[in-house]
Amino acid sequence: MGKLIGYARVSTRQQDADRQVSDLLAAGVRRDDIYTDHGVSGSRASRPAFDKAVTALEDGDTLVITTLDRLGRSTQNMLAFAEALRGRGAGLRVLNLGGGDVDTATPMGSMVFTVMAALAQMELEIKRERITDSVAKRRAAGKDLGGRRQTFTDSQIRNALRLVESGEPATQVARDLGMSRATLYRRIRELPQATTV
The missing domain is CATH 3.40.50.1390 (Resolvase, N-terminal catalytic domain)
Known part of the structure; x- marks a missing residue:
């Protein structure tokens, strides 16, 4: 055996x-x-x-x-x-x-x-065929295909900036928002009249 x-x-x-x-x-x-x-x-x-x-x-x-x-x-x-x-x-x-x-x-x-x-x-x-068909129908109807990143308001980015300025690690603040640290810094720079970190 x-x-x-x-x-x-x-x-x-x-x-x-x-x-x-x-x-x-x-x-x-x-x-x-x-x-x-x-x-x-x-x-x-x-x-x-x-x-x-x-x-x-x-x-x-x-x-x-x-x-x-x-x-x-x-x-x-x-x-x-x-x-x-x-x-x-x-x-x-x-x-x-x-x-x-x-x-x-x-x-x-x-x-x-x-x-x-x-x-x-x-x-x-x-399963593959259904997914392909669903994506084609949503695209033809002009609907959202999903998977896109969430958009954040200037107010949310300002709150994130306040957290970073008060000593929170930028990496953790960005992670909590579901974005990279580089994206967080870019969004902070794009804020009207924002002070950069």
């Missing part, structure tokens, strides 16, 4: 992988055999902890992931990866795939994995 190697990934540094790690531990993966990428997108070809997890796999071992999207985004890449593992004598186990635990070492598990990988890619493509 081979070893279980676990892999967890979160896309941003603000997220934590605690839930994935707990699920991997519950599935029988030893803590020392869990590799975690923080702040790494699933669309990236190179993921440092993922690469280490794959390197750690030996004949008879199984790579365990919690959900299919931890593996990647493209059906073609996921299927090629599963096939490459099979060629090395290693298996792939997805804990939460289609409501259950799927092991690609079995014929049924392999078939379910293939279908779910295709569905995952289709879902991603539909």
Whole structure:
């Protein structure tokens, strides 16, 4: 019986992988055999902890992931990866795939994995299509596309200037307003009859 190697990934540094790690531990993966990428997108070809997890796999071992999207985004890449593992004598186990635990070492598990990988890619493509369509409709209607920085009134900038002049660090005042220190200084210079900091 081979070893279980676990892999967890979160896309941003603000997220934590605690839930994935707990699920991997519950599935029988030893803590020392869990590799975690923080702040790494699933669309990236190179993921440092993922690469280490794959390197750690030996004949008879199984790579365990919690959900299919931890593996990647493209059906073609996921299927090629599963096939490459099979060629090395290693298996792939997805804990939460289609409501259950799927092991690609079995014929049924392999078939379910293939279908779910295709569905995952289709879902991603539909999501992209909806976003593109929404942006095009909003643009055509002359509506705000969002994502623009908040505009601040001269009064707000004067209040920020008072805070800086009273000893508050300019970096912190700018951060509290949601802008960079350079932008804060520029806005202060642009104030009518403002004294610069």
